[in-house]
Amino acid sequence: MRKLKRQLCAGPYIVWIIGFTVLPILMILYYAFTTPEHRFTLENVLSIAEPIHLKALLLSVRLALECTVLCLLLSYPLAMILNGLKIKRQSFIVFIFVLPMWMNFMLRILAWQMLLSNNGIINSILQALGFSGVSILNTPAAVVFGMVYDFLPFMILPIYNSLVRIRSDVIEAAKDLGASNMIVFFRIIVPLTMSGVISGVIMVFVPALTSFVISDLLGGGKVLLIGNVIEQSFMQGMNWNLGSGLSIVLMVFVIASMAFMNSHTKETEGTAVW
Amino acid sequence: MKRKILSAFAAAFLLGALTGCSGGSDNSLVVLNYGKYLDPEMLELFEEETGIHVEYEEYESPEEMYTKYKAGSIDYDLACTSDYMVQKLIGEGEVLEMNYDNIPGIKNLDQTYFEFSKAFDPENKYSMPYFFGTVGILYNTKMVDAFEVNTWDVLWDENYSGQIIMENSVRDSFMVPLKKLGYSLNTTDENELQKALDLLIDQKPLVYAYLVDESSDEMVAGNAAMALVYSGEAAAAKIYNKDLDYVVPMEGSNMWIDSWFLPKTCKHAQNAEKFLDFLCRKDVAMKNFEYVYYATPNLEVYKALDKEVQNDPTIFPPHEVLEDCEVLSSLDDDSTKLYNDLWKKLKSN
Amino acid sequence: MVKKGIQRIYLIFIFLFLYLPIAVLIVLSFNDSKSRVSWGGFTFDWYIRLFESRSIMNAFYTTIFITLTSAVIATILGTLAAIGIGAMRKKGKAVMLGATNIPLLNADIVTGISLMLLFVRFTRLGMSTVLLAHITFNIPYVILNVLPKLNGLSQNTYEAALDLGATPLYAFYKIVWPDIRPGVFSGFLMAMTMSLDDFSITYFTKGAGIHTLSTMIYTELRKGIKPEMYALSTILFLIALILLLLMNYRSREDQINERRT
Numbered sequence: 024m025r026k027l028k029r030q031l032c033a034g035p036y037i038v039w040i041i042g043f044t045v046l047p048i049l050m051i052l053y054y055a056f057t058t059p060e061h062r063f064t065l066e067n068v069l070s071i072a073e074p075i076h077l078k079a080l081l082l083s084v085r086l087a088l089e090c091t092v093l094c095l096l097l098s099y100p101l102a103m104i105l106n107g108l109k110i111k112r113q114s115f116i117v118f119i120f121v122l123p124m125w126m127n128f129m130l131r132i133l134a135w136q137m138l139l140s141n142n143g144i145i146n147s148i149l150q151a152l153g154f155s156g157v158s159i160l161n162t163p164a165a166v167v168f169g170m171v172y173d174f175l176p177f178m179i180l181p182i183y184n185s186l187v188r189i190r191s192d193v194i195e196a197a198k199d200l201g202a203s204n205m206i207v208f209f210r211i212i213v214p215l216t217m218s219g220v221i222s223g224v225i226m227v228f229v230p231a232l233t234s235f236v237i238s239d240l241l242g243g244g245k246v247l248l249i250g251n252v253i254e255q256s257f258m259q260g261m262n263w264n265l266g267s268g269l270s271i272v273l274m275v276f277v278i279a280s281m282a283f284m285n286s287h288t289k290e291t292e293g294t295a296v297w
Numbered sequence: 298m299k300r301k302i303l304s305a306f307a308a309a310f311l312l313g314a315l316t317g318c319s320g321g322s323d324n325s326l327v328v329l330n331y332g333k334y335l336d337p338e339m340l341e342l343f344e345e346e347t348g349i350h351v352e353y354e355e356y357e358s359p360e361e362m363y364t365k366y367k368a369g370s371i372d373y374d375l376a377c378t379s380d381y382m383v384q385k386l387i388g389e390g391e392v393l394e395m396n397y398d399n400i401p402g403i404k405n406l407d408q409t410y411f412e413f414s415k416a417f418d419p420e421n422k423y424s425m426p427y428f429f430g431t432v433g434i435l436y437n438t439k440m441v442d443a444f445e446v447n448t449w450d451v452l453w454d455e456n457y458s459g460q461i462i463m464e465n466s467v468r469d470s471f472m473v474p475l476k477k478l479g480y481s482l483n484t485t486d487e488n489e490l491q492k493a494l495d496l497l498i499d500q501k502p503l504v505y506a507y508l509v510d511e512s513s514d515e516m517v518a519g520n521a522a523m524a525l526v527y528s529g530e531a532a533a534a535k536i537y538n539k540d541l542d543y544v545v546p547m548e549g550s551n552m553w554i555d556s557w558f559l560p561k562t563c564k565h566a567q568n569a570e571k572f573l574d575f576l577c578r579k580d581v582a583m584k585n586f587e588y589v590y591y592a593t594p595n596l597e598v599y600k601a602l603d604k605e606v607q608n609d610p611t612i613f614p615p616h617e618v619l620e621d622c623e624v625l626s627s628l629d630d631d632s633t634k635l636y637n638d639l640w641k642k643l644k645s646n
Numbered sequence: 647m648v649k650k651g652i653q654r655i656y657l658i659f660i661f662l663f664l665y666l667p668i669a670v671l672i673v674l675s676f677n678d679s680k681s682r683v684s685w686g687g688f689t690f691d692w693y694i695r696l697f698e699s700r701s702i703m704n705a706f707y708t709t710i711f712i713t714l715t716s717a718v719i720a721t722i723l724g725t726l727a728a729i730g731i732g733a734m735r736k737k738g739k740a741v742m743l744g745a746t747n748i749p750l751l752n753a754d755i756v757t758g759i760s761l762m763l764l765f766v767r768f769t770r771l772g773m774s775t776v777l778l779a780h781i782t783f784n785i786p787y788v789i790l791n792v793l794p795k796l797n798g799l800s801q802n803t804y805e806a807a808l809d810l811g812a813t814p815l816y817a818f819y820k821i822v823w824p825d826i827r828p829g830v831f832s833g834f835l836m837a838m839t840m841s842l843d844d845f846s847i848t849y850f851t852k853g854a855g856i857h858t859l860s861t862m863i864y865t866e867l868r869k870g871i872k873p874e875m876y877a878l879s880t881i882l883f884l885i886a887l888i889l890l891l892l893m894n895y896r897s898r899e900d901q902i903n904e905r906r907t
Contacts, residue, residue, distance in 0.1 A: 028814075033730025033742065036723055036785065040745045043782040047760030048748065075638075075645045101660055104653045117832050118890045123664050124839045125886040126671060126879050127863055130871070134667030136511070137682065141520045144670075158459075161506040172663065184794075222790075226750075233753035236845075243506025244465040247644040254755050259360045259467065260637040261367075263759070270756040277751045327854045332865030333872075337701045352855030353701075355865035368762055370771040371854045510867040518683035533870075537681040 054267035067268025076252060076269065080276075083248040086163060087231035090170040094178040094227045095220065097171070102183040102216075116183060120176035132169055132240045139165060139241075161243025169237040177226035185219030186212070221284065229277055249273060325350040326568040329366070329376040331555065332357055334428075336588035343575050349568050358466065358509075366391075372562040375569040380554050381468070383424050384417035385627035392423045393559040399570040400425070402577030410594040413554055416624035424556035425573055428591040430528035431552050431614045431622055432469060433545035435513065437538075440522040449477040449546045452523065453496070458503045462515060462524035465507040467640045468625055469551070470497065473525065476548045482623050485632040494639045498646050507644075516541055527553070529591035532611045543611040549621035552614070668883065675876035682871065692877040702874055705857040708773070709842065712858060716780035717838040723781070724788025724837075725830050729822070731789070732796040746786045757783065758850035765851060772853035779851040780844065784837035791833030795826040842882075 058064045070076060105116055123131065138145050139160045146156040159165045189212065197207050235250035249269065256266035332355040340351050354371070356362040359382035366373065366386075378386075386392050397403050403425065410426040418424045434446050440460070445451045452461055452473060464470050472482040474493035484490065505521045506512075512524040513534035526534075531543035557576075559569055575581055582595040592613050593599065599607065606612060614622075628636065675693070679686030696702055731742045749757055761782070765775045807817040845860040852861065863875055 029733035030730050030738075032726040033734070036727030036730070036789075037742075039723065039782070039785065043761065043764070043778065044745060044748050047757070047764050050763045051756060051760045075641045078645045097660065100656065104657060107653070115890070115893060117835065118893065120664070121835060121839050122883075122886055122890060123668055124843050125883050126668050127860055127875075128843050129845065129860070129863055129867070130671055130875070130879055131667045133511075133682075133871070134670040137518075137670060138666065140515065140518065142518055143520075172667075175660075175664070229751055235753070235755070239465070240511075243504075243508065244463075245501070245504065245507060245644070247641065250753055250755075251644075252641065253753060255637070255641070257755060257759060258358070258364055260633065261360060261363060262634070262637075266759075267756075270753060273753065274751060281751075329854075332867070333870075337699065341700060354854050355857075357865055357867065365850075368766055368850075370762060370766045373854070510870070514681065514683050514870065517681050537679070537684050 051267045051270060054264050055271040056268075057264060059264060064264075067264050068272055070265060071269060071272045075247075076249070079247050079252050080249045080273075082163070082246070083232050083250065086167050086170065086246075086248065087228050089167050090174065090231045091178075091224055091228045093167065093171050094175055095224065097175065098178040098182050098223065099220075101179055102186050105179075105183055106186040117180060120179055124176070128173070129236065129240075132173075132237060135169060135172065136160065136240055139168075160241065161245055163242065163246050165241040165243075166238045166246050166248075169241040170231045170234065173234075173237065174227040174231060177230075178223040181219040181223040181226065182216055183219075185216040189215050224284070225281060228280075232277060233273060323565075324348060324568070325352060326565050326572055327352045327354070327372060327374045328572070329354045329356065329362065329371075329373045331355065331377065334377065334555075334589055336584050339576075339581055339584055339588075342581070343572060346575070347568075347571060349571065351572075366560065366562075369562075372564055373560050374563045374565045375557060375572060376560050377427055377555055377557045379625070380414075380417045380556070381625040381627040383556055383558055386558070386560070387418065387423050388627065391561050393561060393563055393566070394422050395425060395559055396570065397425075399567075400574045400577065402574040405577045405579065405582070405597045406594045407596045407599070410554065413552065413619075413624060414556060417554075417626060418556070424558045426594045427555050427557055427576070428529070428589060428593060429552065429554040430592050431545050431618065432464075432472065432525065432527055432550050433531070433543055434523050435516050435526045435531040435534060435541055435543050436523045437516065437519065437521075437540050438542050439540050443542070443544070446523065446544050447547050449473055449548055451546075452525070453500055453503070455503065457522050459505050460522035461500075461504050462512045462521045463500075463504050463507050464512070464525045465509045467636050469525065470507070470640070470643075471636065472551050472625075474500075476546075476550060479548070482551055483626045483628075485628065485635070487635065490635065490639055494643060497643050501643065501646060527591075528611055528614060529589070532590055532609070535611060545614065545618050545622070547621070549623065552619055552622035552624055554624065671876050672880045672883070675873065675880045677873065677876075680870065680873060692873040693881075696874040696877045696881075699874060701857070702862070702872075702878060705859055705862045706878060708856060709858040709860075712773075712776055712780055712848075713838050713841045716777055716784055716841050717834055719777075720781045720784035720837045721788050721830060721834045724785045724833060725792050725826070727785065728789045728792035728796060728826075728829075732793060732801070746789050749783045749786055754844070754846035755850075758847040761847065762850040770853065771851060773856055775851045775853065776848055776856065776858075779847050780841045783844070783847060784841055787836040787840055788830070788833035791836060792826050792829040795829035796822070 055067050056063060056065070058066075071080065137143055139157070140146070141156075141158060141160070143160075146158075149156045159168065194207055194211060197211055202210070233250045233253075235248060235254045238246045238248045238251055253266050253269050253273070256262045256269065260266075326349050328351055330353070334355075335353075340353060343349065344351055354365075354373070356365060359379050362376070362378055363382060363385070365371070366376070383392070406426060410429060411421050413429070414421060414424055414426055434451070436446050441451070441457070445454070451457070452463075463473075468482075471490070471493050474496035475482050475484060475489065477496065478489070478492060480486075480489045480493070506515070508515065508524075512521075512526055513530040515521050516524050516526075517534050517538045519538070519540075526543075528543060528545075531541070535541050535543065557573055559566060563569060576585065577595065579595070579597040579601070582593060582598045583601065586593045586595070586598050590612070599613070610618070674682055676688050676690070677685055678689035678691065727742075731739055734742065752760075758779070761775075761779045762771070765771055765778075769775065804817050804821045807821055808814065812820070843860065845864055848858050849861050849864065852858075859875070859878065863871060866872055866875065
């Protein structure tokens with residue numbers, strides 16, 4: 024009875040979801056499966072099989088994977104170090120990583136564009152130091168760089184949160200029983216932070232897969248991702264049906280890859296944790 | 298903490314109520330225009346002089362404006378966009394006839410540009426020119442010799458590998474190879490377009506980036522040798538970097554005209570006409586010209602300018618250059634799809 | 647000792663990575679040249695002009711209004727929802743979490759356009775539609791922040807308190823609230839940040855004449871960003887930074903007090 028009462032708390036949210044999440048999705052579905060003349064068609068959805076679209080999807084998957092792996096490699100040690108600092112207020116750490124987002128996203132990416140360009144600050148410094156300089160701007164590598172920059176906090180925070188929640192007596196107990204640092208790390212810390220890693224991976228992989236602004240600004244318009252194709256069919260091609268069809272495919276793809284990941288990991292409480 | 302949040306919330310709400318949530322008054326005017334294409338002080342001046350409240354909307358590309366307009370979400374009274382998009386909207390019956398008699402100030406505009414407007418508004422019934430210009434090559438005189446850029450071929454010169462910036466839009470990018478091959482930039486012939494695409498694919502390894510807005514900044518910073526840009530942007534870039542110069546290659550190019558029109562959703566035609574008349578006024582047009590720095594069709598403004606500015610071919614394209622230029626016209630749905638498919642092919646190559 | 651050094655270098659490296667572009671933008675706000683690639687000397691002008699520009703200040707107020715209002719409403723709805731979801735059985739929970747994830751899974755532009763299609767059918771676009779859209783994409787962040795904090799001992803303690811005759815509200819305030827407070831706070835913070843940074847969704851759902859800072863910056867991309875924008879962004883950033891430092895200062899005091907008692 025009491026549980027039921029508490030469940031009712033979610034009532035307003037359920038109404039909200041139906042109104043502003045489910046209904047809009049239905050509209051996109053309608054566009055995805057019709058022609059501009061409002062007749063049923065599978066063409067929009069099946070057009071993902073066209074070589075251009077398939078290529079864009081594969082490139083998006085590749086770059087999103089690279090970005091996710093890089094974020095994970097950067098974040099895990101960072102989260103360990105931060106945890107080692109023993110800062111009492113966790114929200115302070117959260118704030119540090121959220122703070123950059125208070126500068127507009129497009130401005131920050133523009134700033135990177137300036138920093139990375141041929142005559143940019145980074146190259147000037149490198150050249151002054153006698154190095155040959157980098158020219159990664161307008162390549163897929165620059166797109167991955169921008170994505171890592173933008174999505175890194177989404178990986179660090181969940182991992183850090185799951186690390187903080189490990190109680191130190193668990194680790195001490197293991198050590199008392201003779202476990203080495205390696206064993207403690209692989210048998211205790213890694214399994215206990217798995218839920219954080221998973222939500223981090225999801226929070227990075229998904230937006231990386233669907234992004235289009237970064238590839239336009241840092242890829243010099245030479246890198247065509249599936250997000251760009253969708254954006255172009257809505258904005259330039261004025262073909263909302265195609266755009267909707269491809270969005271639906273992308274959504275199904277994202278959900279499938281998440282389901283795949285969840286089936287390969289043990290039961291974790293609450294998939295997406297901050 | 299809770300109290301703090303609450304008070305911040307209340308403050309924000311008050312602010313919002315004071316400033317943002319206006320509207321509803323009938324003496325208003327909803328205007329849709331390109332971003333940064335009107336001196337905001339002129340908007341304030343107009344509101345002061347007439348008491349008409351202006352709700353001012355901005356967009357970045359004509360396609361985007363079409364999407365916003367077609368969604369029917371906002372009833373615009375007056376809009377400004379580029380030639381081919383005006384034509385498309387006229388073709389779809391979305392544009393009202395303009396009563397030039399109610400806009401006395403229109404006499405300040407050079408009749409020549411109404412002639413050019415006939416490319417998209419054949420009877421001069423629907424539109425009023427606002428700014429115009431050409432598309433050409435902005436180049437760095439320290440890296441490229443002037444004689445080289447007289448032809449579009451220079452954009453395929455392997456000596457400038459990785460130093461060429463192209464436009465990140467379909468029509469502008471295809472314009473170059475089409476003109477180079479001697480075709481019309483409005484062609485819908487599949488063979489001609491295929492040849493143009495082949496040329497663009499050949500060119501892609503030499504291209505530093507496909508940009509829209511940032512190309513002039515990149516040129517100012519010296520990150521590239523050449524960029525395909527609109528004449529107005531070139532004029533602005535030249536101020537910041539004296540080594541830059543602008544040329545329209547001899548094969549000809551695209552001349553563009555951005556014009557005002559009254560969309561079908563217009564509810565305040567009188568206010569819109571007052572606004573257009575206001576924009577034609579010499580002092581206003583002058584301020585606007587200084588703010589936007591694109592070529593204005595306003596003859597009174599032109600006459601009042603320094604000789605140096607008048608004769609700057611980057612700002613005011615000479616008539617012999619314009620003779621070789623074509624105005625973009627709108628494409629039907631099939632051709633639009635063809636252009637977009639070819640564009641995607643280029644990008645994914 | 648060496649390990650400490652490496653750790654420190656690594657931290658510095660990451661912070662440089664995160665904050666370098668911000669430093670660039672702050673420098674640009676003092677640049678006496680309209681072009682972002684040439685340095686024209688130091689100036690304070692943009693900060694003065696900023697406050698004289700009606701359009702920028704309007705956009706600023708609108709941004710603050712939408713950000714705060716949507717974050718507050720999303721926090722209330724989201725916290726309630728998290729409590730409700732927390733009390734659900736496995737299946738219900740899975741369905742709710744799935745639905746919660748949808749806005750995070752969609753490309754921004756798709757969410758934006760689909761909401762626009764919906765709004766256009768039933769109402770006129772205006773400030774309220776932007777607000778509705780922002781609340782929609784903010785709620786998931788709140789739920790995902792609060793939910794993990796609920797999975798603890800407090801559930802049982804809460805039940806026990808009710809058994810002992812506490813009113814639900816009192817029991818909530820005394821037992822559940824202290825547990826979830828950090829989650830609610832970071833959820834609120836995330837919601838505010840997401841809302842502040844959003845462009846695509848705002849762009850499609852806003853009515854005529856309404857501008858937020860991001861839509862304003864976007865329309866300026868075509869002909870170069872107004873330096874006033876860098877100045878305003880710098881101010882916003884500094885406000886956030888000061889809040890952060892105050893928070894840190896307070897937490898230190900708390901710690902000292904804790905030690906004393």
